[in-house]
Amino acid sequence: MFTESPPATADVVVIGAGIIGASCGYELATRGLSVLVVDRGAVAAGTTASGEGNLLVSDKTPGPELTLTQLSLDLWRELPDRLAADLGRTPDLELEDKGGLMVARTAEAAEALRALADDQRKAGVTAEEVAADAAPELEPHLTRELVTTVYYPQDQQVQPVLAATAMLAAAVARGATVVPDAPVTGLQRTSGGFTVQTAAGPVSTPAVVVAAGPWSGRIAALAQGRLPVEPRRGMVLVTEPLPPTVRHKVYDAGYVADVGSASADLVASAVVEATRAGTVLIGSTRERIGFDPLIRVAALRLLAAGAVALFPALGAVTAIRAYGGFRPYSPDHLPVIGPDPAVPGLWYASGHEGAGIGLAPATGRLLGELFVGAPPSTDPSPFAADRPGLAAAYPSTAGDSA
Template sequence: MSSQATDDRTRGYDVIVVGAGIVGAACARALAQTGRTVAIVDRADAVSGTSSHGEGNLLVSDKGPGPELVLAQHARRRWATLSAELRDESGPDFPGIEFEAKGGVVVATTAAGADPLKTFAASQRDAGVVAREISTAEALDLEPALNPAITAAIHYPEDAQVQPVIAAEAMLRSARSAGAVMRMRTTVTGGIVRAGTLTGIHTDHGDLHGDVIVNAAGPWAAGLSTALGARIDVRPRRGMVLVTTRMPHRVFHKVYDGDYFGATQSADAALQTSSVIESTQGGTVLIGSSREQVGFDDHLRVEVLRELAGKAMRVFPFLANASIMRTYGGFRPYVPDHLPVIGPDPRMPGLWHATGHEGAGIGLSVSTADIITALIDGHPTPVDATPFRVDRAAVLGEEAA
């Protein structure tokens, strides 16, 4: 046994974060910067799960009035400064996180979809979102390649984007600079419970002891929480994305059709698709979005890709001539009431959760970390954390019945 492994077994950490995706990275960074000793554990490599299969969305446009929108508004304000913080902390040799306050344009492509889109935008304006109804001519000024046959358009200047893998890696680098240690390719096999309190984890590389264990395992959070003695109902919801070859920029905002919000809020396990299109700084175009509950089945499904491509061409006809370079899929952490799970587990003292963000985890990661840190410190949270509590029926599942 190595001296490092022996050290891990004999000493404890203030916090053990399980999950090295962007939510776990954000939590580890925030907690390490308070002076706490932090260990980050993941069964695979860092940022190799859900965070590596997303588009990097920082959106307010897809959230209706309510707690998730409030969380997203706080997160959007934080990302504006976080990008500069990470640049300073990472140094000139580390790539930028590609934070881009590009804004979003949401369109309706059918007559039936126009009024619902306008009504939804009006409700968001009442909640403080900048949602500007624009004419077709104004939409074409913003996006000249847009289908001129659209029936309604809303401009959301607050929407933004980052490169999610680089952003998560930058947060992990920041956490390590503050003293955090990483234990990758380390599988949690159970919890160490003493007098009814979780005081550490058993892993396939030995035991780790900690005062606080944060479950940031994304779509795998249900399995981890079960192993730690307090299951939460987080399910994998699969999504797929098409990636074009590089081309001159012809998509300048986050652009999607109004069906996207309905797909995100649907509880249907069957396939839901809508057109979501945006360019990257590298010149590729990302085309989504699909949602379906198929467990952890990662087989390629051509019918899903066909639907994505067909709907995207209705928004941007020029994509009919685009070449697809690759496609990828991933699993979002889905909770039936569509709200993340953030905070302590009252059934198992010592266990905390930071998961369940579904497709919004990239954007909401920083606010989740702020809430977790404030709660552990005993300080007021930046937004009301009550709606995200663990002991709600949608999270406890059958146990709450």
């Protein structure tokens, strides 16, 4: 399905074969373009593989990101049938209407959670407050030390590696080429666009889409582009397989504030959910420490303590492993989707931080529409590369290839 050598030319080269690059490649291929998707490593092996597969409205405040999320959730529901038309079979994406439960354990947190939920309802989100004494009906093992909870039935879950792989396979069925293990080492601007230098060989193209996750700023700099995206580290604990213990995605109300934090320091808020295999995933941490891959015991202790505070029974459970990844962080917490205004032919789809899996279908759709000049499904201006929120930010030009 995937190949070792790129073609000599392509209408567009997508750099990055994670969930965002896969969606962009698929949407561009559906519009009749010859597409090449390249990646520094295996398909979906970077940030996508480290994600929990969250498709959430619950952690979004009203505004452009929530609007894009609502579009994306509609597209996620359609995606299996769309892919089936290209693949000749319905792929198993492990797409699940899991629902989310946000928990407030103090009066102050409860007041903030109720205000958030009220604002979200005005923006079209289903947010159902559940009294503390009724919460065990949704989550029998949840702590009784809580003030209130809010249930978000629109929250979903997907297996992101399966989803990215299926989208790339559908793109290939439409004529695209996917070349993994081909780091991009240069982007030379030419009179006709770019020569993309990869470890598998050069490619001439009029257009490049940078969808390389936390490495996107470095790749953009190869073409003199300005993209202020940098890595934000996160870690997850994984328990031994358990009998059914956690039914929904359950997280502390402080999670929303941590997602929106601009701090480079370590922040952690409890997020607990089960997998089909019976293991429980415990997140999440955030810190901006570059591409430092070390697993930090202090962060794991915070994760474990937060999980036990929500589900006391987890205190007697063994954690079998921990893993980390790098989210693509942008300074104003919105992704960059669209062209670089100063470099003709250079396009971006990056900076989603922890929301990239949920926002992938809408990102690909919007990028594809803008690329061919079709009417956009949503207002693209909040995601433009030259928006005011990014005016004072500059990307790093140092680093390795992606």
